[in-house]
Amino acid sequence: MDFFTPIVDDPYMFGQIAAANSLSDVYAMGGKPITVMNIVGFPINTLDKSILADILCGAADKVRESGAVLVGGHSIDDNEPKFGLSVTGIVHPDRIRANAGVKPGDRLILTKPIGVGILTTAIKRDLLSKESLEEVMNVMATLNKDAAEAMEAYDVSACTDITGFGLLGHTLEMAEGSNVGITIHSKDVPVLSGTRELAEQNIIPGGTRKNHKWIADRVHYAASVSEIDQLILCDAVTSGGLLISVSEESAEALQKSLLERNVQSAIIGVATEDSPGKIKVI
DSSP: EEEESSSSOHHHHHHHHHHHHHHHHHTTTTTEEEEEEEEEETTTTOHHHHHHHHHHHHHHHHHHHHTTTEEEEEEOOOOOEOOOOOOEEEEEEOOOOOOOOOOTOOOOESSSOOOHHHHHHHHHOOOHHHHHHHHHHHHHHHOOOOHHHHHTTTTTEEEOOOOOOOOOHHHHHHHHHHHHHHOOOOGGGGGTTTTTHHHTOOOOHHHHHHHHHHGGGGGOOOOOSSSHHHHHOOOOOOOEEEEEEEHHHHHHHHHHHHHHTTTEEEEEEEEEESSSTOOEOO
16 A cells, blocks of 8 residues: 655646556566555545546546556545555466565666656746656656566566665665675666756755665765765655566566567666675766
8 A cells, every 4th residue: 555645736647646656566566456445635625626536537547557446445534635545466476576586697677767756846846847747747657567567578586666765775675685786877777857957956855865865874886976866866756667687688688578568668787796785886
């Protein structure tokens, strides 16, 4: 189950993003969502009921896209709108993808660009262009369904989805859980357009700075990786992509399969025997 307060003004899009975010954990584990229930907090006597209807409609359309079935939910009167889903999925016991199990030599593939936290902070300050707003909303509302289905046919060692701890935070979880080192090639990491320019204007969410501080003693950055680049790599994400660890032999084929499905993916790193439980960013 996952839910949060609105991060965009459009209630229909908020419903889509919240639904995609909630469905993501099932996809990250290699599963297929089967049923969902709405989780709603809404100031029913303060905001127009049509806003809630639009939120629910957006979520229902995204659930329909996933192939799952909406079977009910629960709502409460709350001062601040909140929305998300409780999701039930299925997966064969031998095909569960955990966020541990990475093997030395594995390649790391990321299936969505990062920078979401920085751009949504810019939304709150009314500093985002219409084009950038549409791009970040579409990224957040995109299901990880195609990415999850693409990885079914390959030798995937581990998988997680990128959310609040940022790319490096979730990568560190994989490294520590698998007792391997992971090297990230920062230039290969896909980043949403405008992210760097906003970060240079100090438009950086508090959660991103906390992530950067939290992992500082377990990440070694090359001298060429600026603090702005570091913060972008630690950016707190909503409804991010999958981070897939796959054997070197399968990496290129999986990447090709992802691109054929129009998944904005890239091979961004490699697992090593050196420095287990640590990350290098070069």
